[in-house]
Amino acid sequence: xxxxxxxxxxxKYLIGCEVNEKEIELYxxxxxxxxxxxxxxxxKIWNFILNNAWSLGSLDAVLAFKNPEGAxxxxxxxMLAVLEANTMHTKKFLPIGFGFxxxxxxxxxxxxxxxxxxxxxxxxxFI
Amino acid sequence: MYDYIIVGSGPTGAQAAxxxxxxxxxxxxxxxxxxxxxxxxxxxxxxFITLREQDEKQHEYFLGKNFEGIPWGKIKVGSQLTPxxxxxxxxxxxxxxxxxxxxxxxxxxxxxxxGSGWGTGCHVFSNADLDEIGLxxxxxxxxxxxxxKRIGISGEKDDANPYCLGNIQSHQGALELEENGKNFLSxxxxxxxxxxSKGFYAGKLALAVLSEDKExxxxxxxxxxxxxxxxxxSAYRPWITVEAxxxxxxxYKGSSLLLSYxxxxxxxxxxxxxxxxxxxxxxxxxxxxxxxxxxxxARIILRSNKSERTLPILSNPYCYMPCLQVSMLGKAAMGKRxxxxxxxxxxxxxxxxxxxxxxxxxxxRALLLFKLIKESPLNYSDGxxxxxxxxxxxxxxxxxxxxxxxxNKFIQLINDANTIxxxxxxxxxxxxxxxxxxxxxxxxxxxxxxKKLGCIPLKTIYPGNGASIHYGGTLPFTNAKxxxxxxxxxxxxxxxxxxxxxxxxxxxYLPAKGLTLTLMANAHCVAKNSLQAND
Numbered sequence: 001x002x003x004x005x006x007x008x009x010x011x012k013y014l015i016g017c018e019v020n021e022k023e024i025e026l027y028x029x030x031x032x033x034x035x036x037x038x039x040x041x042x043x044k045i046w047n048f049i050l051n052n053a054w055s056l057g058s059l060d061a062v063l064a065f066k067n068p069e070g071a072x073x074x075x076x077x078x079m080l081a082v083l084e085a086n087t088m089h090t091k092k093f094l095p096i097g098f099g100f101x102x103x104x105x106x107x108x109x110x111x112x113x114x115x116x117x118x119x120x121x122x123x124x125x126f127i
Numbered sequence: 128m129y130d131y132i133i134v135g136s137g138p139t140g141a142q143a144a145x146x147x148x149x150x151x152x153x154x155x156x157x158x159x160x161x162x163x164x165x166x167x168x169x170x171x172x173x174x175f176i177t178l179r180e181q182d183e184k185q186h187e188y189f190l191g192k193n194f195e196g197i198p199w200g201k202i203k204v205g206s207q208l209t210p211x212x213x214x215x216x217x218x219x220x221x222x223x224x225x226x227x228x229x230x231x232x233x234x235x236x237x238x239x240x241x242g243s244g245w246g247t248g249c250h251v252f253s254n255a256d257l258d259e260i261g262l263x264x265x266x267x268x269x270x271x272x273x274x275x276k277r278i279g280i281s282g283e284k285d286d287a288n289p290y291c292l293g294n295i296q297s298h299q300g301a302l303e304l305e306e307n308g309k310n311f312l313s314x315x316x317x318x319x320x321x322x323x324s325k326g327f328y329a330g331k332l333a334l335a336v337l338s339e340d341k342e343x344x345x346x347x348x349x350x351x352x353x354x355x356x357x358x359x360x361s362a363y364r365p366w367i368t369v370e371a372x373x374x375x376x377x378x379y380k381g382s383s384l385l386l387s388y389x390x391x392x393x394x395x396x397x398x399x400x401x402x403x404x405x406x407x408x409x410x411x412x413x414x415x416x417x418x419x420x421x422x423x424x425a426r427i428i429l430r431s432n433k434s435e436r437t438l439p440i441l442s443n444p445y446c447y448m449p450c451l452q453v454s455m456l457g458k459a460a461m462g463k464r465x466x467x468x469x470x471x472x473x474x475x476x477x478x479x480x481x482x483x484x485x486x487x488x489x490x491x492r493a494l495l496l497f498k499l500i501k502e503s504p505l506n507y508s509d510g511x512x513x514x515x516x517x518x519x520x521x522x523x524x525x526x527x528x529x530x531x532x533x534x535n536k537f538i539q540l541i542n543d544a545n546t547i548x549x550x551x552x553x554x555x556x557x558x559x560x561x562x563x564x565x566x567x568x569x570x571x572x573x574x575x576x577x578k579k580l581g582c583i584p585l586k587t588i589y590p591g592n593g594a595s596i597h598y599g600g601t602l603p604f605t606n607a608k609x610x611x612x613x614x615x616x617x618x619x620x621x622x623x624x625x626x627x628x629x630x631x632x633x634x635x636y637l638p639a640k641g642l643t644l645t646l647m648a649n650a651h652c653v654a655k656n657s658l659q660a661n662d
Contacts, residue, residue, distance in 0.1 A: 106513060
């Protein structure tokens with residue numbers, strides 16, 4: 001497992017930036033301690049994601065329905081937890097209020113999640 | 128020889144012990160007494176937001192040193208425990224072997240028992256509740272006052288009062304409400320007559336949390352760290368009482384797992400496993416009080432009597448409903464908060480304060496956003512964006528239902544040579560059709576009421592039978608003189624001379640309202656009664 005590559009890939013997907021050494025180490029340790037092991041099918045999908053970073057959102061979206069408790073989702077989830085428990089990213093996780101412009105952000109995220117799901121449903125058939 | 132041995136340092140053991148120590152008796156308290164050695168001193172004494180913004184080591188306690196704070200898989204009882212609270216269930220699988228396809232209880236070997244993770248909700252039971260349980264109402268009402276003075280309760284006399292403080296005089300003022308709670312009660316006030324006409328009453332819960340300093344304990348710091356630490360000891364935990372009693376001469380023996388007892392010639396001898404040396408030891412006393420929790424006590428009594436008979440088991444059916452609180456949409460709940468569920472919504476259509484439903488409402492912030500994101504059906508990236516905006520408007524309603532015995536609700540101790548105790552507790556738990564219908568009806572009513580109160584239930588989650596962490600009824604109270612595996616209303620085990628049970632084992636009925644205050648009141652009564660019992 002290339003922890004650096006994986007951690008950066010997932011972090012850029014989740015919060016739009018790469019991670020530091022401490023977060024890479026935490027992610028790597030968590031993968032070992034939580035025994036996150038991919039099955040054959042998941043290895044195929046994960047390798048595709050590693051080589052095609054743009055696909056992560058769509059495949060995450062479709063796996064949220066098809067295999068929500070699978071190992072790929074678990075990898076992303078663990079990275080999400082690691083990011084949240086870091087002072088550098090606190091502002092991306094603490095509550096924020098919303099007005100007109102942030103409502104647009106919410107709508108955009110909602111629409112994008114639908115698009116990701118639809119695209120991911122097609123994409124996964126080809127992997 | 129001790130006057131008393133009390134087994135269990137949880138809420139009931141602590142209260143029974145205090146009554147006896149104050150009466151001048153020589154008391155030994157024993158249990159496994161597992162403590163949190165990992166996180167207790169790791170968490171700085173600051174509020175949740177400050178820690179999130181400043182502590183570089185927060186991942187150690189928020190996620191756990193072994194990342195045990197990152198839940199995955201099916202929701203099960205205890206999965207909400209944060210890493211600093213995981214000690215509550217440490218070693219339970221190995222030392223309290225249990226098996227069931229239909230029942231998933233939470234047991235504890237912790238110092239302070241399950242009380243070390245208690246939500247602190249305090250509820251006075253009505254006379255009808257107490258009659259149905261089999262308790263002496265006059266004794267229990269007096270005991271409520273005694274316990275309230277000891278542990279410190281904060282509350283207010285509002286519409287929830289009959290189901291919370293009742294007539295308790297010894298209480299401090301209610302804690303300040305957080306934004307979600309204020310909004311909720313404001314909606315309730317506006318729609319009160321309609322809700323009351325349908326049997327719904329809402330108000331502030333009485334909590335075993337200080338709103339004023341009491342002796343060495345500090346008032347609530349509004350640091351929203353209740354799920355993580357007990358800084359200031361504002362929330363009552365039974366170990367606070369145990370520590371105080373140790374200073375008054377009570378002996379305490381931790382690392383001791385009681386296996387069985389034997390009563391002979393006016394002496395009770397207990398056989399226990401010393402968990403440090405892994406050797407069996409014995410101690411003797413004139414009177415034994417079991418306060419191990421309903422399941423723990425059942426194990427010990429069945430084992431001591433070498434019985435494989437079944438015993439009834441009661442556990443309040445429970446579900447929780449995450450809701451979207453419309454009036455909080457667009458707001459960021461960043462203010463100080465006590466961090467306890469402070470609002471109760473009671474369903475009492477007959478207005479008799481009997482067979483009521485109880486809803487306890489919690490807002491979401493201190494349990495970390497990633498766990499909430501997981502509950503949405505979205506990809507994690509967009510889920511994070513949405514949940515960050517919406518998290519302040521989430522309110523979780525935990526709904527409890529009353530519980531009675533049933534023919535398909537029982538436990539049994541079966542021999543199992545592969546376990547440390549040589550046996551394993553089995554359970555079967557199945558609701559009857561009529562119980563299921565009643566529960567569904569009640570939950571439908573709650574959904575209606577929540578919507579009226581501006582909270583849209585998003586789904587209903589059933590964490591499984593036993594998830595309420597309220598148990599009772601294995602040794603039902605009876606007035607019969609001699610009945611095996613039953614308790615007299617004074618708490619005495621009927622087929623024994625000097626063995627008493629201070630936990631909920633005798634409760635023939637479990638109201639939906641939180642049990643702990645009544646368990647403690649009963650424990651005080653049992654200890655008092657045991658002083659008067661003839662040898």
